[in-house]
Amino acid sequence: MSRPIQASLDLQALRHNLQVVRQAAPGSRVWSVVKANAYGHGIDRIWQALGTTDGFAMLNLEEAILLRERGWKGPILMLEGFFHADELEVFDQYRLTTSVHSNWQLKALQNARLHAPLDIYVKVNSGMNRLGFLPDRISSVWQQLRAMHNVGDMTLMSHFSVAEKPDGIEEAMLRVEQAAEGLNCPRSLCNSAATLWHPEAHFDWVRPGIILYGASPSGQWHDVATSGLRPVMTLKSHIIGIQPLKAGERVGYGGRYQAHQEQRIGIVACGYGDGYPRVAPTGTPVMVEGVRTQTLGTVSMDMLAVDLTPCPQAGIGAEVELWGSEIKIDDVAAAAGTVGYELMCALAPRVPVVTLS
Structure with missing residues (x-):
């Protein structure tokens, strides 16, 4: 490895975060959500650290097949179900649990030849208006599925759009209750936010995602600062150049940062080609040699600039934490106007990744 940037994954933190989930929802089983290649962490790298989960939830058949081939024998939930009727043969082969959210899927299940x-x-559309049947259709859909020889155990499922707010699930829960009337069925409703903050919605299965990886579902680290969650991914690099600025000199593309006095800056081997957000403005937090400082100017494809005023001792080779245990990914994302989810998923393939057990 010649270029100094590297991501590390703390698998012990991942195990710990799963225990935080279990403590938050002690009466529920857990679907560990590993969609988007485990939120950018890599399913193949991390799944064994989540081996005490009750099941894995994801979107892509390729990822489900990978888990089966690696030896996972427990439940696998496909959150968006099957996309084409002929995929049901694969669902049958690998024993996958499927969500059902559309009329065409009902017909496909009815006609499939399964072992x-x-x-x-x-899936109930409880107000998010992405996927799912409206509440007043659930009873008839349920009975239709119940009559099919291809259908085994059934669970009612929904998703909350604003569960980070104290009253954010009230309206959705009313719709779920309407849908579930008379069914006496198991339920899986909670995403990460509802798992942490709405115990009344835990029911039979919770579906944590972002909190397993140690970031906040609200996008604000202070919301989970006392939860015990620990960041799993750390992105680090080093300073590869030092520039002394005179007052009035500018930094980077577009000259968007201008020094107001003599200033020493460091150039870090990390840019948007590595997954760091190009839109991160001057002032985005960063850690240099254990000292908190900030980025300066426009992020380039391969480099970014940092202010060395708070850490005058830092020189070539100084270690830089872009996000991790000290610089929370939520804080970097908030500065860039996005969420930690996106930064995790955007980690570029060219960044070497190591796992720490």
Whole structure:
């Protein structure tokens, strides 16, 4: 490895975060959500650290097949179900649980030739208006599925759009209750935010995602600062150049930062080509040699500039934490006007990744 940037994954933190989830929802089983290649962490790298989960949830068949081939024998939930009717043969082969959210899927299940029934998650549109049947249709859909020989165990499923707010699930829960009337069925409703902050919605299965990886579902680290969650991914690099600025000199593309006095800056081997957000403005937090400082100017494809005023001892080779245990990914994301989810998923393939057990 010649270029000094590297991401590290703390698998002990991942195990710990799963225990935080279990403590938050002690009466529920846990679907560990590993969609988007485990939120950019890499399913193949991390799944064994989550091996005590009750099940894995994801979107892509390729990722589900990978888990089966690696030896996972427990439940796998496909959150968006099957995308084409002919995929049901693969669901059958690998024993995958499918969500059902559309009329065409009902017909596909009815007509499929399976070796054994598939477990089904029936999705309710409780107000997010992405996928799912409206509440007043659930009873008839449920009965239709219940009559199919291809259908095994059934669970009612929904998703909350504003669960980070204290009253954010009230309206959605009313719709879920309307949908579930008379069914006496198991339920899986909670995303990360609801798992932490709405115990009344825990029911049978919770579906944590971002909190497993140690970031906040609200996008604000202070919301989870006392939860015990620990960041799993740390992105580090080193200073590869030093520039002394005179008052009035500018930094980077577009000259968006101008020094107001003599100033020493460091150039870090990290840019948007590595997944660091190009839109991160001057002032985005960064750690140099254990000292908190800030970025300066426009992020380039391969480099960014940092202010060395708070850390005059830093020179060529100084270690820089872009995000991790000290610089929270939520804080970097907030500065860039996005969320930690996006930064995790955007980690570029060219960044070497090591796992720490």
